[in-house]
Amino acid sequence: MPWDYSDKVLELFKAAVQGDAGTHMGELENPDGFGEYGSIACGDTLRFTFRVRRHPTDPARDVITVARYLTFGCTSAIAASEALCSLLEAQGKTPVEALKVTNQELVDFLGGLPEQKIHCSVMGAEALQRAVVDWARKRNYPIDGLLPDLAAENAQEGRIVCSCFSVTEPYLRRKIRELNLRTIAEITNALKAGGACGTCHHAPGGLQDLLNEIWGQPSGAPDEGAGAGVQPLSGAGRSSEHLERQVEAVLKNVISPLLRKEGGDIELIDIKGYKVYCRLTGQSGRCRSAPENVKLLVEQPLKEQVDVRLQVIAV
């Protein structure tokens, strides 16, 4: 499906891939701030680093001068990373001011994003926050009051609500409020949570329950129906244990030795009622795998020695 990207998104993506002058691909060595968000398993990751011009006495007056990113992700994820760095470098913000950069500002900078790609901008804001936390730690700047408890989230504390994308309850609670997410679809577009198997949508303690708890009253959205039940493979339909043992014995003691003399063997796959599924292997498999040969070599002796109703099916 071709996404309806804005010209700005495509322009930034193209410039980034070509490594044009003024783009921000890369990773700073010994950065003043380092933040990473996402994972390769989930499909996108942003590694964000920045450098500041240090104020001689007051860390709060450090100014971000250089910002760089490495991004694993789609067209819009790469463009959003460019947007983040351009925005920060252009505005000369302090790290604390940078904390106020929202994903909406990135979306606006990009001239809009398709709804299902909003999570690319959220990734930018999250990586930035983490980098600022790193800066604060390095500069010994007390930042606790300004931020949600990212340390806990980073350590993946808290119950995982969406296991497909490893999204935890504390993170969901914070982002649902921050981004004013009102429906499951909005959560999925912004955070990816619930975007794969969907079992967390209406599960107890799932996305709908969190929405209800945070915003009050159920939305009354109809349930989407249960997921597909998958029947485990099984050898259903077996009837007589005794018959099976007899078949196995004849295969093992009569047919297999004959075949082995010629450099082959027989493998029993399954028995269902009077149907015996087996495979000729080795020499016998190569020259005698045709179904008619299996009938002759295997079915006839089984009919004679066990039960005339037996039928052999070559696998």
Place this chain on the structure above:
Amino acid sequence: MKTVYVDNNATTAIAPEVLEVMQPYFTSEYYNPSSMYSAARAPAHAIQVARETVARCLGGVNPLELMFTGSATESNNTALFGAVQANPARRHIITTAVEHPSVLEIGKELARRGYDVTFLPVDRNGELIVDDFVRALRSDTLIVSVMMANNETGVCYPVADLARIAKETDAGIVVHTDATQAVGKLPVDLKSALRHVDLLSFSGHKIHAPKGVGVLFVRQGTPWRPYLLGGHQEQGRRAGTENVPYIVGLAKACELAEAGVAEEQNRVRSLRDRLQATLEERIPALEINGKAAARRLPNTLNLAVHGIEGEAILYELSRHGICASSGSACTSGTLEPSHVLKAMQVPFTAIHGSVRISLSRYNDEADIERIIEVLPTVVAKLRKLSPYWDDKRNCLSI
């Protein structure tokens, strides 16, 4: 810049020969083939001839065993729901985890309606384990539906063997196969190798006919009920006025496709193999999905590039005039990567970086050259941007 179109498993260019035979049925021969006046005989006759042609291309089946539909998706729906309706006593369906959504989603829907549905897994090569299939067969198995060849990886499944095993187990099991990717690339012979198959689906637009026309084969005697009601067309099995020009076009395309199987197996295969070998040489950390399978469609090459994302690759290819596709999450409209690659357990560092290149008889050496020129550079540039690629050591870094 000439467009290099290598997304032929998605759709194909209409063959000029096909377009030509269709033309009269848009203009002078527009009559409803069911009408009584003599002018309507021409379109009615054209459908009859088309049915005979397709019947011949499928190994010489009875033309009355074929019906024309609107798409392979319609054929699959008609086949499966029709078989379910006709066999109320049976409750078990066997299909695979790698079917096209038009079969897979029916499987899930039937599970919601209370049927037992077995989705057979595939191994790392994308192949089915036949023993799993044998063990899955039950006394109440209603349908076995296994595709002939996978649209994403090109891996071919042993449908002839599976159909025989199913029928030897229980002649009442209805065997269906989605042959959409197979027709024109593999021999499809319903009188010999595939004689145990009851229902077979495919569409026109994968073989250089237009979109919007498909075929369903229903072997005589198969317990099956019509799905679209409300008309006598197609012997009452698919109501709706026949799409005459498209049916005529599809028959012509079948003829060309049958004649082209040998070319697919030789010329197209050698183009694909050369592309595969060169890319393997020039792109480090590259997976070829389905490469180790016993049989693979000659036109299909499914790559998984470690450390970068497929949608970004496609955009870059598109800027260089190359049309390909991807099983990446970002192209699927959901947030999940391809169910086929997931079922094959493609490594998590590569599953988002898949690119499918699928050739047709209209591709040539120059197309392959252009891909060889462009793709390795695109991959290298995107890897420079990726946090999971060590550019100095030229390897994945997690």
